[in-house]
Every structure is written in C-alpha cells, then in structure tokens.
Amino acid sequence: MRWRRCGEHGALLECESLEQAMAARAAVEAARPSDVVELVPGARTLLVEARPGSRALDEVRALVEDLTRPPATEIREITIEVVYDGEDLELVARDAGISTQEVVELHTGAEYTVAFTGFAPGFGYLTGLPEPLQQSRLDTSRTRVPAGSVGVAGEFTGIYPRESPGGWRLIGRSDTVLFDQHAERPSLLAPGDRVRFRSVR
Known part of the structure; x- marks a missing residue:
C-alpha cells in the first residue's frame, strides 16, 4: 500500500x-x-x-x-429482481461459449459485494461476477442506456440507476429504484453490501 x-x-x-x-x-x-x-x-x-x-x-x-483481515461487520443483504432480456445477452453468451440460459444461471447463482460506488449517483460496482461473464466493455459505448439496465464489464456487474451513456454489456433490466434523493438513505447500494439477483419474467 x-x-x-x-x-x-x-x-x-x-x-x-x-x-x-x-x-x-x-x-x-x-x-x-x-x-x-x-x-x-x-x-x-x-x-x-x-x-x-x-x-x-x-x-x-x-x-x-496493521490490517491482517477485514473486520467482522454487520452486512446488509439485498435481492434485486431482473428480467434477463438485455441487448447484449446473446453476445455475452456467445463470447462465454454458453447458452443465454446459462448466462442467467451464472449471474443469478453468484453472491456479489458492492466494492464501491460512482459513475452516477446510486451506481454500485459489484464484485463476484463468475469468470465466464467477465468480459470487456463494448468497443463503442451507447449514447443512451435506459435506467435499470443490468450490465457486465470486466470483473464487475452493475445496474444503471438512470438513463445515461454507457459501454457495459447489457444482459437485463430491473425496476428497482437505486437512487432517490428525497429518501433518508438516497442510495440503495453502499460499499460492503451483499447483493443477489433473481430472475423474473
């Protein structure tokens, strides 16, 4: 360090x-x-x-x-429902050499940790992404990514809290509100939180 x-x-x-x-x-x-x-x-x-x-x-x-290991702390667990119909779902499956259903199973089967937040208010960078889904960003970023889009990029997965440009590979979408400036706790996700995704139709 x-x-x-x-x-x-x-x-x-x-x-x-x-x-x-x-x-x-x-x-x-x-x-x-x-x-x-x-x-x-x-x-x-x-x-x-x-x-x-x-x-x-x-x-x-x-x-x-003096740090030898992370201290034991109380951990919040959050489950986020996702419809897996993203624009890049087939691309992610093809590059991973698996089916789109297997992409969904891998993504929902893992437990994630919010490493840090940034890019936009409420955007959490989640670690724990299974290795086959750890893929590069798109060669060309989109000028418009809809709010709620669930994406992967490198070692991270995350959800766009609002409409914005972005270059992550999109695999699904969620209606979960990630940032509400009027709430007592504006951002749903905070560093250290544990997150799981659940597939819904």
Whole structure:
C-alpha cells in the first residue's frame, strides 16, 4: 500500500488489489475515527478526508497498516429482481461459449459485494461476477442506456440507476429504484453490501 497526500486535509491510499482496498475501507468504517469527514473508495484506492487540525489521517494509516483481515461487520443483504432480456445477452453468451440460459444461471447463482460506488449517483460496482461473464466493455459505448439496465464489464456487474451513456454489456433490466434523493438513505447500494439477483419474467 502507498499513501499520497491529497489536498490540505486528505490522503489517498493506493492499494495493490481491489480486495485490499475493500478491506481497508471496511477497517476504517468499523473503527469510525471521529475526525474522518469522508471516505471515498475506488477500485484500488481509498480517499480519506480528515477534520482540519486532527490526527485522523495518522489513525487511519495505523489502522490499515496493521490490517491482517477485514473486520467482522454487520452486512446488509439485498435481492434485486431482473428480467434477463438485455441487448447484449446473446453476445455475452456467445463470447462465454454458453447458452443465454446459462448466462442467467451464472449471474443469478453468484453472491456479489458492492466494492464501491460512482459513475452516477446510486451506481454500485459489484464484485463476484463468475469468470465466464467477465468480459470487456463494448468497443463503442451507447449514447443512451435506459435506467435499470443490468450490465457486465470486466470483473464487475452493475445496474444503471438512470438513463445515461454507457459501454457495459447489457444482459437485463430491473425496476428497482437505486437512487432517490428525497429518501433518508438516497442510495440503495453502499460499499460492503451483499447483493443477489433473481430472475423474473
């Protein structure tokens, strides 16, 4: 792991892997240092912003440097219903060398963890995607991906919370509301949450 100063009151932890970054975030959230203002997890980074004049960055550094395994924390489990009729379902099946039904079975049979959020409010990057479904993004991104579209790209799967451009391979769609700015908890998904998908017609 490598630390870099980021502004006057922040630091960026650069990790060797997604798993290490997730473990670091979990450790800091479990310890809840009072002077940590914000945590922003990424695929292989963790940005920490501290209260001015505090020693929170030193506390966080000590936490993650002593980290041997992620702390035990209470985990939320979320099930999301999906209609598997995406534009790229046959493409994903063909590149994986399996049937479209097997794509659905693989996608619904796995348990996923929200590694981090970003791209758009409510968009969670979910790890745990079975290896045959770990495929590259489209060569050319779409200018319009409908809200609720379920896609795969690289090691991640995710759901577009609103209409936007995007280059992920689309395998289905969901009516689940992922972001509601008026809700007490605006984003349905948060880092560390466990997610399963259920096929519906």
